[in-house]
Structures are given as C-alpha cells and as structure tokens.
Amino acid sequence: MRFRNRSILLFITALWLGGCSGPPALRTLAQDAVAAMGGAEKLQGVKTLAMKGGTGTRLRMGQMVKATDQENPAQLKDVVDIADLGNGRASLDYALQLGGFMQHRHEILTKKGDKSIGIEIVGTRPIIxxxxxGLFSWGTQNSPEFLLRRNVVTIALSAAESASDRQPAIDKELNGKMYKYGTAQTKSGEDLGLYFDPQTRLLAAYEVIDTESILGDVPAQYILSDYKTADGLTLPHHITVRKGGKDYSDVQFVSIAVNDPATEQVFAIPDSAAEEADKAAAGDEYSPMKIVKVGNGVYHAVGYSHHTLIVEFPQWLALVDSPYTETQAKVLFRAIQEQFPTKPVKFVAVSHHHYDHIGGVRTSAAMGATILVEKGNEPVLRPLLEARHTHPQDELDKRRNSQPAQQAGAIEVYEGKKIISEGGQSLELYPVSFPEHVDPMVLAYASSARALFQPDLYTPPAAANGGPPAQHLLQALKQLNLRVDTMVGGHGGIGTFADFLKAAAPAASSN
Known part of the structure; x- marks a missing residue:
C-alpha cells in the first residue's frame, strides 16, 4: 500500500513538473518583457518620452499621380517624437521630402487648461x-495622438496587466524569425497581438487595429528593434510601422530622453496662436474658416491652408473639395449653415484624390451630400467612403451603424465632363490630366462668376512664374475654351486671370 501511494505521488509530481516545463503563460512573457525593459516601477514612472534624431521614410500619404499608382516613399529627417504620458500631450516634429516637395512640419497636441487643443506649425504659414x-500629419503617424496610445511603454504595461496567466504562448513567425505570440488588450480595451523574442525576452512587435483619417480601420503592425539603454530603461530606437499590409513609416532614432524637463517648452502655446487657442478651447470643434464672396452666387471658403469653392443654386449648394480634416469639414458646414440657413449642401465634387484634399469628404457624406467623383479618382475615394472608422468613431460611421441606420450621402461616379445646372446657375467639372502632379485633376468652372477653381497647379493671386503646372493649366483652359475672369485657389486666395497669365508665361531666357 505504501509503495502504491508513493507511486501515485511520483506520478502527480511528474505531471506537475511536465506542466511547469510547458510553454510559458502569456502574462509571464509580458511581465518578463517589462522586466527586461527596466521593470514595472520604472516604466510606470515614465512621464515623457522624447525620441530624437530620427531618419527614415513615410508612405500612405496619398500623393500618387494616378489613384492606382504605386506610392513613392517620402524621406523623413530630423524627426522628434514626444509623448507626454502624464499630461496627455504629444508632438510630431520632422522635415519631409517627397521628390521636389520639401516641408518642415510640427503638429502638437497640447492643452489649454484642461482642454486638449492642437497647434500646427508648417513652413512659413501662420501658426494656427x-x-x-484638426491636426494633419505626414510624420511617423497620422496624428500626434497616436503617440500616446502606440508607444512601447504603454503597450508593454497594458500587456503585462491584461495578458492571460493561463493561456500559453504559441510559436509564430514574423519576418523570417520565430517568436512567442499571444494576445492581450490595451488600456482602452483594443485587442493586441504580441510577439516576444525568446532570446532577449523583449517585445519584438505588436499588432492592433488603427483608425486612420483616410484609410479608416486598418490592421497595424509595429515592429520594434535596436533596443538600447536610455536613462536606465531599455527601449527600441528603430520602429517600423505597417498598416493595411503595406509599409507606412520606418524611422531610426539616435536617442531617447526619459522625463526630460526640456520637453515642457514644446507644449507651450505660441503667442501668435493664443487668440485661436482660446477659440479652440472654448468650442467642440474649431479650425480657422471664413467665407469670402467671389462673384455672383460663388464663394470661397478659406481654411487654414486648403480651401473649398461654394456655388449657390436657387434651392441648394454645391461644393468643390472638402479638404484636410474632419474638423475642418465640420467647421465648414457650420459656417455654411450660418450663412445659408435654408440651403442644404446637395453635392460635394472632388478635385483629385490626394489625401490632403479629401480629409473632409466623409463628413460631407455624413451631412447628406452626394460625393461627385470622376472615375479616375474612384479607386481612392470609394474605399475612403466605405471604410469603418471606430477608434474613434467618426460621424459617417455613427450614422451608418446606428439602429436604425441614419441617412447619409452616397458616392456618384462620373466619367468625363459633368455639368450641374439649375435656375440659371451652373457648375462645370472638367477632368484634365496633369502628369507632373495628378491625373485627373477636375477643374471647376462657375459660369455666373466666370470663376475657375483648382488646387495645386496655381496659387492665386501670385503673378510670379508658376512653372510647368501653371503653363499646362493655361493650355487646358484654352482647349476647353472657357472664359475665365477670376482664379480661385484650393490654396492661396482669389486672383485675376490677368495675374494668372503672367504666372503661366514661359520663364525669360537667361541667355
């Protein structure tokens, strides 16, 4: 009997030892990763992360010539990403180059009192x-707010808290290497896929659904490498991001500063933006916007840098372009309602598919407008309008997925010239190929004011030489036989056709 009891005990012990030698639980792996980074106490003590000296690439900017073209990567340099985890602030500061286009941009999510506001500093433009x-970024992320949710400290701590202590990890391959893989959740309840390096015990990558302003809900993959010591912590200095199965950003940082007091000055509101900061802090939605009359029944809605044409018909309005951001579109529609209280926006025509000129299109559809899209731009616009937007949920997604679903505007695809007319007013849309920039670009002509609206090809009221784009535009207008008196810009302001002729003249020979 004693021998039998001893055998049973040995059998149970063997089973227990066998269980202990099996795959580690996910929580153990997540806690080990936190320990390898410096420990939970140190990570919890991180208030600010300043990643400096970044160089790399950015894609998914939507600047292709044709909507179906493969996108060329933009070069990023002098990248400084700052996440103020303690106060809910973040900053994206970088220099961007795409072909001959170069721009220094700085988007800042800061606070005035307890209200979050955005500050945008772009080149020589006024600070707003x-x-x-209303923030729009071509940096490592689509918005600085991403830095607060998609940084390694926040993700690692969330994984250590939420990963299962019973579910074992599985082996899973990533980029030709095997990792220990499992799932957890972010602090806000988003699902996470986690890849742990069995040699270093560090978090090698994570997967999550990101909601991009243009792309909508997309599976995102963050690959973390080049872990180095930074102020007593071990942190990744190379971050590669893929969204929707395609490369998004890839940046190597020189250094990372933890809890650096100098970061505080980044979040100070510039004096030149103080008045607008008060407006942003006081309302639900704010972005610079004013409506300027162009001529008979034609208006120019002037935003921060990207603008809209408004054409007034007897019973309704038609717009050309709803650019930049969802916030700008909301402010635009509010301004229109104040100035034209009895006239709904029936149509919003899209000039071209570049992302910075279509950021408000979903809001326009949510407001009930039919979105007019030339066939060449459809491959970008249709997915944009059909995508889910859940984190955060935008107005169009709310309307479509409410119970019962609320009415929203639809996409209307046309090919070639399209004319909208009623009661003596007309808006004429002419798609033209401009291979130096985009194909097609829809030129919008409002007959009542003899006004032509276009973005990017010519910036009114400039009279200085506009180079090949302006010259090509002049050729197109001659071929279309349009009588134009006024040029209205998707950028810039309002100018005369005479000034445009000067800008479109061939440059004088230097010989």
Whole structure:
C-alpha cells in the first residue's frame, strides 16, 4: 500500500513538473518583457518620452499621380517624437521630402487648461490652433495622438496587466524569425497581438487595429528593434510601422530622453496662436474658416491652408473639395449653415484624390451630400467612403451603424465632363490630366462668376512664374475654351486671370 501511494505521488509530481516545463503563460512573457525593459516601477514612472534624431521614410500619404499608382516613399529627417504620458500631450516634429516637395512640419497636441487643443506649425504659414481633430500629419503617424496610445511603454504595461496567466504562448513567425505570440488588450480595451523574442525576452512587435483619417480601420503592425539603454530603461530606437499590409513609416532614432524637463517648452502655446487657442478651447470643434464672396452666387471658403469653392443654386449648394480634416469639414458646414440657413449642401465634387484634399469628404457624406467623383479618382475615394472608422468613431460611421441606420450621402461616379445646372446657375467639372502632379485633376468652372477653381497647379493671386503646372493649366483652359475672369485657389486666395497669365508665361531666357 505504501509503495502504491508513493507511486501515485511520483506520478502527480511528474505531471506537475511536465506542466511547469510547458510553454510559458502569456502574462509571464509580458511581465518578463517589462522586466527586461527596466521593470514595472520604472516604466510606470515614465512621464515623457522624447525620441530624437530620427531618419527614415513615410508612405500612405496619398500623393500618387494616378489613384492606382504605386506610392513613392517620402524621406523623413530630423524627426522628434514626444509623448507626454502624464499630461496627455504629444508632438510630431520632422522635415519631409517627397521628390521636389520639401516641408518642415510640427503638429502638437497640447492643452489649454484642461482642454486638449492642437497647434500646427508648417513652413512659413501662420501658426494656427485647432481642436485636436484638426491636426494633419505626414510624420511617423497620422496624428500626434497616436503617440500616446502606440508607444512601447504603454503597450508593454497594458500587456503585462491584461495578458492571460493561463493561456500559453504559441510559436509564430514574423519576418523570417520565430517568436512567442499571444494576445492581450490595451488600456482602452483594443485587442493586441504580441510577439516576444525568446532570446532577449523583449517585445519584438505588436499588432492592433488603427483608425486612420483616410484609410479608416486598418490592421497595424509595429515592429520594434535596436533596443538600447536610455536613462536606465531599455527601449527600441528603430520602429517600423505597417498598416493595411503595406509599409507606412520606418524611422531610426539616435536617442531617447526619459522625463526630460526640456520637453515642457514644446507644449507651450505660441503667442501668435493664443487668440485661436482660446477659440479652440472654448468650442467642440474649431479650425480657422471664413467665407469670402467671389462673384455672383460663388464663394470661397478659406481654411487654414486648403480651401473649398461654394456655388449657390436657387434651392441648394454645391461644393468643390472638402479638404484636410474632419474638423475642418465640420467647421465648414457650420459656417455654411450660418450663412445659408435654408440651403442644404446637395453635392460635394472632388478635385483629385490626394489625401490632403479629401480629409473632409466623409463628413460631407455624413451631412447628406452626394460625393461627385470622376472615375479616375474612384479607386481612392470609394474605399475612403466605405471604410469603418471606430477608434474613434467618426460621424459617417455613427450614422451608418446606428439602429436604425441614419441617412447619409452616397458616392456618384462620373466619367468625363459633368455639368450641374439649375435656375440659371451652373457648375462645370472638367477632368484634365496633369502628369507632373495628378491625373485627373477636375477643374471647376462657375459660369455666373466666370470663376475657375483648382488646387495645386496655381496659387492665386501670385503673378510670379508658376512653372510647368501653371503653363499646362493655361493650355487646358484654352482647349476647353472657357472664359475665365477670376482664379480661385484650393490654396492661396482669389486672383485675376490677368495675374494668372503672367504666372503661366514661359520663364525669360537667361541667355
């Protein structure tokens, strides 16, 4: 009997030892990763992360010539990404080059009192303030707010808290190497896929659904490498991001500063933006916007840098372009409602598919407008309008997925010239190929004011030489036989056709 009891005990012990030698639980792996980075106490003590000296690439900017073209990567340099985890602030500061286009941009999510606001500093433009949804970025992320949710410290701590202590990890391959893989959740309840390096015990990558302003809900993959010591922590200095199965950003940082007091000055509101910051802090949605009359029944809605044409018909309005951001579109529609209280926006025509000129299109559809899209731009616009937007949920997604679903505008695809007319007013849309920039670009002509609206090819009221784009535009207008008196810009302001002729003249020979 004693021998039998001893055998049973040995058998149970063997089973227990066998269980202990099996795959580690996910929580153990997540806690080990936190320990390898410096420990939970140190990570929890991180208030600010300043990643400096970054160089790399950025894609998914939507600047292709044709909507179906493969996108060329933009070069990023002098990248400084700052996440103020303690105060809910973040900053994207970088220099961007795409072909011959170069721009220094700085988007800042900061606070005035307890209200979050955005500050946008771009090249020589005036510094502006907006509500956070008005920020537009071509940096490592689509918005600085991503840095607060998609940084390694926040992700690692969330994984250590939420990963299962019973579910074992599985082996899973990533980029030709095997990792220990499992799932967890972010602090806000988003699902995470986690890849742990069995040799270093560090978090090698994570997967999550990101909601991009243009792309909508996309599976995102963050690959973390080049872990080095930074102020007593071990942190990744090379971050590669893929979204929707395609390369998004890839940046190597020189250094990372933890809890650096100098980061505080980054979040100070510039004096030149103080008045607008007050407006942004006071309202639900704010972005600079004013409506200027162009001529008979034609208006120019002037935003921060990207603008809209408004054409007034007897019973309704038609717009050309709803650019930049969802916030700008909301402010635009509010301004239109104030100035034209009895006239709904029936149509919003899209000039071209570049992302910075279509950021408000989903909001326009949510407001009930039919989105007019030339066939060449459809491959970008249709997915944009059909995508889910859940984190955060935008107005169009709310309307479509409410119970019962609320009415929203639809896409209307046309090919070639399209004319909208009623009661003596007309808006004529002419798609033209401009291979130096985009194909097609829809030129919008409002007959009542003899006004032509276009973005990117010519910036009114400039009279200085506009180079090949302006010259090509002049050729197109001659071929279309349009009588134009006024040029209205998707950028810039309002100018005379005479000034445009000067800008479109061939440059004088230097010989």
């Amino acid at each position: 303030a907006t509500t956070p949804g």
